[in-house]
Amino acid sequence: MKPIQRVAVIGAGTMGSGIASHLANAGISVLLLDVVPSGSTDRNQITEQSLERIRKSRPPALMTPEVIEQIEIGNLEDDLHRISEVDWIAEAIVERLDAKHQLYVEIEEHRRPGTIVSSNTSTIPLRDLTQEMPPELQRDFCITHFFNPVRYMRLLEIVAGPATDPEVIKRLTACCDLQLGKGVVHCKDTPGFLGNRVGLFAIQCAIATAVRMELAPEVADAVMGRPMGMPKTGVFRLYDLIGLDLMLDVLESLRNTLAADDAFHPWIDCPAVESLVEQGHTGDKRGAGFYRTRQTTDGRKAEVFDLQRQEYRPLIRPQLPAMAAGGAGGLRALVERDDPAGQFAWEVLSRTLVYAASLVPDVADELVSIDEAMKLGFSWTHGPFGMIDLLGTQWFCERIEQDGLVVPPLLQVAAGQPMYRANRGRLQQMTIDGSYRDVERPAGVIRLGDVAKTTEAIITNDAATLWDLGDGVACFEFHTKANSLDSRTMSLLDQALSIVETRFRGLVVYNEGPHFSVGVNLQCVLDWAEQRAWSEIEAMLSDFQQTCKRMKYSSFPVVGAPAGMSIGGGFEVLLHCDVLQAHANTVVGLVETKVGLIPAGGGCKELLLRWSEVEGDEGIPPQQRVFDLIAAGVTASSPLEAMPLKMFRALDQFTMNRDRVLAAAKTRVISMIDGYQPPVQKRLVPTHIGPLIQRCEELRDAKQISPHDLTVGHALAKILCDSAVDKESYLTEDELFEREREAFLGLVQTPQTIARIRHMLATGRPLKN
Numbered sequence: 001m002k003p004i005q006r007v008a009v010i011g012a013g014t015m016g017s018g019i020a021s022h023l024a025n026a027g028i029s030v031l032l033l034d035v036v037p038s039g040s041t042d043r044n045q046i047t048e049q050s051l052e053r054i055r056k057s058r059p060p061a062l063m064t065p066e067v068i069e070q071i072e073i074g075n076l077e078d079d080l081h082r083i084s085e086v087d088w089i090a091e092a093i094v095e096r097l098d099a100k101h102q103l104y105v106e107i108e109e110h111r112r113p114g115t116i117v118s119s120n121t122s123t124i125p126l127r128d129l130t131q132e133m134p135p136e137l138q139r140d141f142c143i144t145h146f147f148n149p150v151r152y153m154r155l156l157e158i159v160a161g162p163a164t165d166p167e168v169i170k171r172l173t174a175c176c177d178l179q180l181g182k183g184v185v186h187c188k189d190t191p192g193f194l195g196n197r198v199g200l201f202a203i204q205c206a207i208a209t210a211v212r213m214e215l216a217p218e219v220a221d222a223v224m225g226r227p228m229g230m231p232k233t234g235v236f237r238l239y240d241l242i243g244l245d246l247m248l249d250v251l252e253s254l255r256n257t258l259a260a261d262d263a264f265h266p267w268i269d270c271p272a273v274e275s276l277v278e279q280g281h282t283g284d285k286r287g288a289g290f291y292r293t294r295q296t297t298d299g300r301k302a303e304v305f306d307l308q309r310q311e312y313r314p315l316i317r318p319q320l321p322a323m324a325a326g327g328a329g330g331l332r333a334l335v336e337r338d339d340p341a342g343q344f345a346w347e348v349l350s351r352t353l354v355y356a357a358s359l360v361p362d363v364a365d366e367l368v369s370i371d372e373a374m375k376l377g378f379s380w381t382h383g384p385f386g387m388i389d390l391l392g393t394q395w396f397c398e399r400i401e402q403d404g405l406v407v408p409p410l411l412q413v414a415a416g417q418p419m420y421r422a423n424r425g426r427l428q429q430m431t432i433d434g435s436y437r438d439v440e441r442p443a444g445v446i447r448l449g450d451v452a453k454t455t456e457a458i459i460t461n462d463a464a465t466l467w468d469l470g471d472g473v474a475c476f477e478f479h480t481k482a483n484s485l486d487s488r489t490m491s492l493l494d495q496a497l498s499i500v501e502t503r504f505r506g507l508v509v510y511n512e513g514p515h516f517s518v519g520v521n522l523q524c525v526l527d528w529a530e531q532r533a534w535s536e537i538e539a540m541l542s543d544f545q546q547t548c549k550r551m552k553y554s555s556f557p558v559v560g561a562p563a564g565m566s567i568g569g570g571f572e573v574l575l576h577c578d579v580l581q582a583h584a585n586t587v588v589g590l591v592e593t594k595v596g597l598i599p600a601g602g603g604c605k606e607l608l609l610r611w612s613e614v615e616g617d618e619g620i621p622p623q624q625r626v627f628d629l630i631a632a633g634v635t636a637s638s639p640l641e642a643m644p645l646k647m648f649r650a651l652d653q654f655t656m657n658r659d660r661v662l663a664a665a666k667t668r669v670i671s672m673i674d675g676y677q678p679p680v681q682k683r684l685v686p687t688h689i690g691p692l693i694q695r696c697e698e699l700r701d702a703k704q705i706s707p708h709d710l711t712v713g714h715a716l717a718k719i720l721c722d723s724a725v726d727k728e729s730y731l732t733e734d735e736l737f738e739r740e741r742e743a744f745l746g747l748v749q750t751p752q753t754i755a756r757i758r759h760m761l762a763t764g765r766p767l768k769n
Contacts, residue, residue: 004087004116004175008033010076010103011092012050015120018150019090021054021061024070025151025584026179026656031082036075047073061151063584063638076106084112088172090144092120095249097128104129108137116168118144122196123253126161126189138163144172145193146182147377152585154658155377156182157193177442181584181656183376190363191257194370195377196250197264197363198384202352204251204267206235209347211272211307215340217290218304222318223341227334228349229381236304240289244273245282263355272307281305291315331382331390349387350400356384357408360432367419367429368439379514385419385429393418422454446663448477448512459495463488466496472505473669475662478570483513484521485569487540490547497550506669506676507554509577510561510662516586519568520544522595526757529748538745544569544601545737552576552679557672561665562586563658567635571647572601578672578679580652581665582639588647589635593712594766596753600744604630604719605736609682610646623720627692631713683730689721706768708752715743 005028009020012034020032034046042048054061054068062068074082083089089107093099100119107117117140119129126143133141142160147153156176160169169186176182187193192200210220221234231238239247251268258264276282276289283289290305292312302315320341335346356370364370371383388396394416397407413434421428421436427450428436441447451467458466458474463486467475476496478489500507510516528537551558551573560577562570565587574580574588590603598604607629611622628634629645636642639654655664696713699705705713719739747753752769759767 001171001174002087003179004028004171006031006086007088007090008083008086009090009092010034010107011094011120012047012073013092013094015146015148015150016090016092017050017054018061018148019092019120019146020050020071021057021067022150022180024067025063026181028070028179030071031079031086032071032073033076033079036077043075043078044073047075057149059149059152060637061149063151064640067640080106081110083107083110083115086115088116088118088175090118090120095121095123095253097124100124100129101132104133104137108134114140116172117141118172120144120146123192123250123257125191125257126159130161130163135163139165140168142169142172143189143193144176145187145195147195153377154181154183155195155373156180156184157187157195157373157377158184159187159189159193161189177657178660179656181658181660183372183657183659185369185373185376187369187373188363191254194364194373196254197359198352198356198370198374199378200247200250200254201264201267201355202348203235203238204264204270205351206344206348207239207270207272208267209344210236213340213344213347214308215344216304216316216318217307218315219318219320219341220344222320223334223345224348227330228345229331229387231379236290239273240283240291243283243285244277244289248273248277263358272305275310276305288312331387332392332395335391350396350403350405353384353388353396354400354405354408357388357410360408360410365432366437389418389420420453425454427453441659444663445657445659446666447659448475448510448662451475458499459492461488461492464492464496466492466499468504469508469662469666471666471670472673473508473666474500474504474506475508475510475666477511478517479511479513480521482515483511483517483570484519485517485544485573486521486524487543490540490544494543494547494550497547497554500556501554504556505673506557506559507551508559508561508662508665508669509573510665513564515564515570516562516566517568517570517573518565519570519591520601522757522761525748526754526761529754529757534745534749537748538741541600541741541744544572545741548573548576548602549733549737553681555676555678557669557676559665559668559672561661562588563661567591568599568603569601572599572603572606575603575606579668580639580648580654581661581668582648582652582654583658583661584638584654584656585658586639586642586654587635587637588642589633590630591633591635593631593709593716594633594756595760596708596712596750596756597747598712598716598719598740598743599630600740602733602737602740604716604740605733607646608684608720608736609733610649612684614646621687621691623687623692624695627695627713627716627720631709631716681733683732684736686722686725686729686731687720688725689717689723692717692721708750708756708769711750711752712747715747719743 007023007028008031009016010033012032020030023030032047036043037045121143122145130138142164145157147155173184177184185194206224217236221236224230224234225232255268281288292303293300294303303312304315306313335349367385371385374380374383393414397411410432414430419430427439429439431437458468463480465477469475558577560574560580562574563583563586566574567589568591571588590599592599607626611625636645636647639648642648655661696710700710755769756767
C-alpha cells in the first residue's frame with residue numbers, strides 16, 4: 001500500500017491549521033488553501049495568518065519550528081488546480097452544507113482520479129455531504145473527524161459511506177494510524193458519531209444537573225474531573241476551552257439530526273450557556289465564559305459565573321472531602337457518597353452510562369469502539385463500559401432501576417456479567433446477544449491494560465508493577481498519582497532487576513498513564529524536611545541513584561518507553577536506559593531548580609557524560625552546556641527538540657502512535673538481546689569552577705535570577721566543576737552521585753527551597769524567591 005506523501009488541506013481555520021501542522025509533523029508535505037479575503041491586496045492573507053498562529057501556538061502545534069517548512073500556502077482562486085498533485089484532500093471549511101457542496105464541485109474539476117477526499121465535519125452526516133455527488137467522488141469520499149488540538153488529541157473518527165471504496169478507508173486508516181499516530185475509530189453515519197454523541201451528553205447532563213442542584217461550577221468541575229477519572233478541566237472549564245458559541249452550534253446540529261425520541265433531546269437546551277453567549281462571553285477565546293480572570297487594583301483575580309445570581313463572583317477553591325481518583329473502588333465510593341458531590345456524580349454518571357449502553361448496536365456494534373472514543377477523544381481514564389465494570393454490572397443495574405431509569409437491552413442481556421472479561425489470555429467484550437467476542441487490537445499494538453486484565457503480575461506494590469510481555473521481555477510500570485517516584489517505586493525496581501536477570505532477556509520501562517513520571521514525590525520530600533529527617537532523604541537519594549546505576553549496567557538491555565511528561569526524577573530513570581522508544585509528544589527535562597533543588601538521581605551526571613562526548617562544540621565546555629540546561633529547567637516538548645539538547649541520542653527513536661510505543665519498545669529489546677554488552681563505565685576530567693560561578697554572578701547582576709537562584713546555581717556548579725583542578729585526577733560516576741546528594745541535602749534544608757516546594761504543591765506554579 002503506497003503511503004500518503006502529500007496532502008491538500010482546504011480551510012485554514014483552527015482545525016485546518018491543526019491538521020496541516022500535524023501532517024507536517026509526520027513529514028508529509030502540505031498545501032494549505034483558503035479563500036482570498038475581500039478587499040485585500042494579499043491574496044494569501046488568510047493562510048499567512050494561519051502560519052503565524054501555528055508558529056505562536058501554545059501548546060506548540062509543531063514538534064520543532066523547522067517542521068513548518070513542510071507547509072506551502074496558497075488560495076482557492078489561484079491554486080486549487082494544484083490539488084491534482086496530492087494524495088489526499090482534507091476539507092476543513094465552515095460547517096455549512098451549501099459551502100461544502102460548492103467546494104466539492106470545484107474539487108472534482110481539478111483532483112486526480114482516485115485521490116482521497118475527506119471532510120473534517122463533526123456535525124453533518126455523510127449522507128448529506130454526498131447528496132448530488134458524482135459516483136466517482138463518492139467512491140473516494142469519507143469523513144475524517146479530528147479533535148482539537150490535533151497534535152495532542154489522539155482520536156480520529158472515520159466514517160465511510162455505502163459507496164466508499166474499502167481500499168480508500170484502508171489507505172487512510174494506515175496513514176492516520178502509522179504516520180499521524182491517531183487512534184482510529186470507525187463510526188457509523190449517525191449524529192455526532194461516537195465521541196461527541198457520548199461526550200457532549202455527559203457535559204450537557206452535568207451542566208443541567210449542576211444548575212438544578214445549585215452546585216457551583218468550580219465544585220461541579222472538581223467532581224467531574226480526577227475523582228471521576230476525567231480531565232481536571234471538568235465540564236464548565238471544558239466549555240470555555242471549546243467555546244460556548246461553538247458548542248451551541250454543535251448542539252443545534254444534534255437537535256436537527258437526532259431521532260425525535262433520542263434521550264439526548266432533554267439535555268440540549270442550556271439557558272446558562274445561551275445567557276453568557278448573548279453577553280459576548282464565549283469562553284477563553286474572548287477572555288470570559290463560565291470563568292474569567294479580571295485585572296483589579298489588587299492584581300489579577302479569578303472569577304466564576306454564578307449560575308443562580310447570573311453574575312460573576314470571586315472564584316472559591318472547593319474544599320471537598322478527599323476523593324480517590326476514578327478507578328477500582330474509587331468510582332463506586334464517589335457515587336455512594338451521601339452528600340451533594342456524591343449525588344451530583346451519581347446523577348450525571350448513571351444517565352451517561354445508560355445513554356452509552358443504549359447506543360449499542362445502532363450507533364456502534366462493539367463496546368470497545370465507544371470506550372476508545374471517550375478515552376482518546378475526551379481523555380477519560382475509562383470508557384463508559386469500563387466504568388460499568390468498575391461499579392459492578394449487577395449493582396449498577398439494580399441502582400438505576402431504583403431510580404426509575406430503564407435498563408438498556410445490552411445490560412439486560414448481560415444479566416449481571418461484566419462488560420469485559422479475560423478468557424484464556426484474551427480480553428473479550430460483551431455483545432448485544434449476551435455472548436462475548438474477542439477485543440481485536442491492530443497489528444503492532446500492545447496495551448498494558450490488556451496485559452493487566454488477562455495475566456497475573458510478577459511482583460507489585462502500591463507504586464509499581466512488573467509484567468510479563470512474552471518473548472522473554474518484562475515491563476516495569478509506575479502507577480502512583482502522576483507516576484511520581486518514591487522509595488516504594490525504586491525498591492520494587494531493584495527487585496524487578498533481580499527477577500529480570502534470572503528469568504527474562506530484557507526489560508521495558510513503560511506505563512499507560514497520561515504522563516510517564518513527574519519526578520520524585522515532592523510531598524514525601526517536604527514531609528521529611530519538615531521533620532528534619534535528613535538521613536531518610538539521603539537514604540532515598542542513595543537508593544534512587546544506585547538502582548538507576550544497577551539498571552544502566554545490568555546484563556540485559558533496558559528500553560525506556562515514555563509518553564507525556566517525563567521530567568525530573570522520571571527523566572533521570574530514562575537517562576539510565578540503554579535506548580529510548582518514546583512517544584512523539586514526550587516532554588523531557590530536568591526541572592528541579594523550579595523548586596529550589598537540583599537533580600540528584602544521576603541527571604547531572606548523565607547529561608555531563610553525554611555533553612562530554614561532543615567534540616568541538618563551538619568552544620563551549622560541556623559543563624557550561626549542562627549548567628545552562630539544568631539551571632534554567634529547560635524542557636523539550638518532543639524527541640526532535642530533545643535531540644540537539646542531548647536529552648535524546650542518535651540511537652533513541654520515537655513512535656507517532658501512543659498505542660504502538662510498547663510494542664515498538666519490546667521489539668527494540670528483542671533486537672538488542674543477541675550479543676548485548678552493558679555500557680563501559682566512564683570517567684571525566686575535572687574543570688575549574690570559576691567560569692560557572694562568574695556566570696551565576698553575571699545573571700544575578702543582570703537581575704535575571706533571584707538570590708536563592710544564585711544559591712541553587714552555586715550548588716549546581718559545585719557538582720559539575722572543582723575549585724581546584726588536578727589534571728591527573730578523574731571524576732567517577734559515584735563521585736558525581738555523591739556531589740548530587742550533598743547539593744540536594746544542602747538546598748532542602750533552606751527555608752527558601754521549603755517555601756518553593758510548598759508553593760508548587762499548593763498551586764502547581766513555581767515561586768520566585
